[in-house]
Amino acid sequence: MLKNYFKIAWRNILRNKFRTAIHVLGLSIGISICFLIFNVVFHAHSFDKFHPDGDRIFRVTTQSIYRGNIYPNPGVPFPLGEQIEEEISGIEESTHIYTLSETIIGIPSRDTNLGRQKGVLLASEDFFKVFPREWVIGSEDQALVKPNSTVLSEETAKSYFPDLSPEEIIGQEIVYFNQDSISAVVTGIVKTYPENSDLEFGSFVSMSSIETMKNKSRFNIDSWDAVTSNSQLFVKIPENVDPSSLESEFPAMVSKYIEMEGDDERTHAMQPISEVHFTDALYLNQPANRLILNGLMILGAIILVLACLNFINLETAHAINRAKEVGIRKTLGGNRAQLTNQFLSETFVIVLVATVISFGLVEILKVLSKDYLPEGFQVNYFSWVNLGFLLAFSILLTFLAGIYPALILGKYDPQRALKGERTQTGKFSFGIFLRKNLTVIQFTCSIAFVIMVLVVNSQLRFMSQQEMGFDKEAVMYVSTPFRDELNRVETFKERLSQESFVRGVSFTDDLVSSNSYSSVEVELAVDSTTQNLEVQNKLIDSAFVAVNGVKIIAGKNISNTADQVLVNNAFVKKYGFANPEEAVGQSFYYDGITRVIQGVTNDFHSLSLRSEIKPLLMVYEPEYSSLISVKLEKGSDIRMAKEKMDQLYKEMYPLESSEFKFLDEVIAKFYEDDQKLRNVMGFSSFLAILISCLGLFGLSSFTIAQRTKEIGIRKVLGATITQVLVLISREYVLLIGIAFAIASGIAWFFANQFLSIYAFKINMPYGLFVISGLFILIVCLTIVGLHAFNASQTNPAKVLKDE
Structure with a gap:
């Protein structure tokens, strides 16, 4: 039975190539967008999820309230990092780290200077107990115990000592210079995490090395007042211990070491390790923005919904042409469930074809959006996660897009269908009502996207023309x-x-x-x-x-x-x-x-x-x-x-490896995120318009084809081509008008939210709202008008000869 469903489905798809092409193109665009966004979101959520007992590892964060202003910070005072287990009960393990900015690396035995490099971390001796690693050589118990000790990642060890074996690297001296120098001996080598992590540093230098530095005062090792994001603290708590119970102990500790004035306040909180990548990630990686990720998911859902609406709209319109097929199947003993399954199988085949084509579109999207994707982002099409997503997504999409048309086709009355009665006797047609509303929804999204693109673009143009109060031209700078x-x-x-x-x-x-x-x-x-x-x-x-x-x-x-x-x-x-x-x-x-x-x-x-x-x-x-x-x-x-x-x-x-840069390039980067938003919105509006126009193209070609006899009769009775075009188009003008009214309200809300983040901004450009509506109306009337014009050119004698 299942084989028969798919065989018939494939034949029906090949029989209606034009309609199938519209379905496949629209759905493949939606699937490719959703698949890429899924991988971006999954990548962001994959950081530091693999640590043993990761649900019990937390970062201690700080919030200071000073003169009514709130200052959140992912770091802690240096003394807290060293004394946490003495001050707070119920901590199983803790590790204090201090991230260094780009550090000059020297190899004395080779008389070489490797320049400034990222990835140097000062870490307490228990670091590898909280965050276990696979050891190439050395052990977590002794590697960071002594001052002037360093552990290298396997990748870093090979770059520092490319011709030495791990055994030969142990004992080698490395000089780290960052305002002050640390001469450290290699005591271990660890493997790189195969998973994504914000803790993928190259050099782990023992925290006790600070005591050997001449300028150790810059670390504020005895100051409870100084809080810097460089000094971070991670703790591992026992099972069945509520982290809030530990947070309740911090106020007493703060009052013990810090005297706050007036309404000033200092608090500490426990942040799960899984949340680090979404807030203040360690400087090796850019933090993921939950707001942007949520926006991407909403964006993908909108594009996919538009594609599904296209499918539903066109299939319900074409359902009338399959009435006799349904009548014959029911007369021969087919029931409604079998018919529904048959039509769902057709949808599933279309979705599968669209999914295969979407792989190529994903590669194109990756190239177009490479500047917007996270560093190191890859798409593995055949990973279990992606295969599971595609399978579940295909089934869900088949149900969402195909269930309503399948139900509509499955409920046709065989007697009426075989008699050729294609329309219902009542004045109200739910199918026509649904198609009109789906068309309104599609063009509402398109108009709203276009309005937002124009608003963002206008704000960016306003900022580029705004006087800054200084001269940014021909100014270059460099850091010492x-x-x-x-x-x-x-x-x-x-x-x-x-x-x-x-x-x-x-x-x-x-x-x-x-x-x-x-x-x-x-x-x-x-x-x-x-x-x-x-x-x-x-x-x-x-x-x-x-x-x-x-x-x-x-x-x-x-x-x-x-x-x-x-x-x-x-x-x-x-x-x-x-x-x-x-x-x-x-x-x-x-x-x-x-x-x-x-x-x-x-x-x-x-x-x-x-x-x-x-x-x-x-x-x-x-x-x-x-x-x-x-x-x-x-x-x-x-x-x-x-x-x-x-x-x-x-x-x-x-x-040093720095170079002179231009001041005006820095100014331009102020609004880099806004430019990316404009580009993403522009691309989204293009897709929304494309999908909507594809649906309108297919729907108008079908509905106008159904009215060719009416058009022929009107022409025989003296109607001009202009009158025919007005007759066909006025319904769509009304639908676009309704879509414009709804889209204007939606776009105004989001545009107002966007402009509110600027102290210097444009007034709400209502004229752009009208331009957007007129643009979509012109596109819509062009598509409908071409079909109506072609229909009006048909000789009435040909159309009416069988009457």
Whole structure:
């Protein structure tokens, strides 16, 4: 019986090639989108799910409330990482890690410098007890016990010592330099995790090595106040222990070591290891954004639903042509269940063909979206997970797309069908009602997508045209080692200044505009009262204003002394000064020094346009600055200038691998996510329109074919081609009008949500709503009009000769 179902199904599919092609194309687009999104979501959820007893491993996080502001942090104070088992009961194992930024690697035995590399981690001796690894050589019990010990991953060991065996690598010395140096001996080699993990570091250096460093104070090893995301703590709790019971012990510990003022508060929470990748992942990987993943799933569902609606719409319309087939089958003894199974089997075959074709579409989508996919993302079509997904998905899709048309076909009355009665006698037809509503739903999605694309594009254009308050053109920058020798920095600045293509050189802690935000508290006496205000701060020098084209609107520039500062106009307004001139000369207390406001600058955008312009304090503190910005002369050869400056940088810092970059590229990256959103929405709107038009093309060709006799009679009675076109098209104009009304409400809601994240934004562009609706209407009328025009050109004598 089953074989017979599929044999007949295949014959029916081949008999209706045009309709089948529309079904296969629409469904393959939906399946490919859903399959790719499934793999992206599965990839994000696969991180650190494989650790033994992973459900009992948690990361301790910190939340600080200071002056009403909330500061979440994935890190903990350094002392907590070392004393957690003494302070909190019910912990089976714990490990404290400290992630290092790019670290210079040296191999003394080979007299080689491997440059700066990622993946160096300071780890406590119990690290491999919490996160077990397979050992190539060495053991977890002894590898990180002694200071100046390091464990390498197998991949890292081969890159450091390509010609040595694991036994020969043990005992080799490696020098790690990151503001300070650690000379460590290799005590073990572990295999790389075959699964996805945020803990895939290359070098694990014993945490106790900090005690041998000259500048160990920078780690704040005794400070309970300092919290940094570099210092992270993972704990493993016993079975049947509620993590909230451990969280309840933290307040007592905090009050023991930290004295909080007023409403300030410090709390710690237990975060499951499986959640690390979705929040503040360790710096080796970009964290996955649950909001984006949920959005992708919704997007995939919309595209798939549109494809299913196409199938249902077209099949219910064509069901009338199979009425006699149903009548004959029922007369010969077929029951409704058998007929339903027959039509579902046809749907299943179409879904299978669409699934096979979708594999090719997935590869195309991977190429088109390579910049949007996670690093290291792969699609294994024949993994058990993907095979299971495709099988379950095909069955579900067959049911969703095919059950209603199958039920419609299965319930036809054989007597009426064999008599040729194809329409029901009542005035109301549920099939026609359903097809109209499905058409409305399809074009509602299409119009909403188009509106959102236009809104996002308009906001991006607005931001690109917005005055930033500084000159971003021909400004290049490079980072120097943090807290480098100031003499070397001054020498480098001097050598750069001597070049003919350089107009100015500035030494700061940050770019004039960036996504990083640093704040300080300022105590200022105004009108015999003292005001404490939290403000944004930047560390600058006297060249900062000229290099970045910032304007001083009152007072004058600083002269590279610690007691002179610049503030912006927002600072002046925040403190209540009547005008910028009144603020000049005012003194205040900050960071142990009395400072004087030397000048006031214009309100430039030190952050992206998502943020309002904040009160800004600019101070001279060169010891904490590490960024050199260079303003090039107009008309300079940019390529030649970059090559020359990179050469000077390499001569001054031979161990560094940084290069000069352009400031305007950094500004452009502020809105990289928005550009990706626009591109994704644009691609989605294209697919939505394509699928909707495919359905409309097939549906209109069928429905107009059913009305050829009506069109012929009207032409015989004197109707013009224009009147025929208006007759056929007016129904679709009404449907698009209803779709536009619904889509406008949906698009307004999401567009309003999108624009609300910007402090500087466009007004709601309602004109674009109308343009979107007219665009879809024109596309729809073009498709319907072509079919109607072809039908109207048919000779009425041919159509009516059998009457």
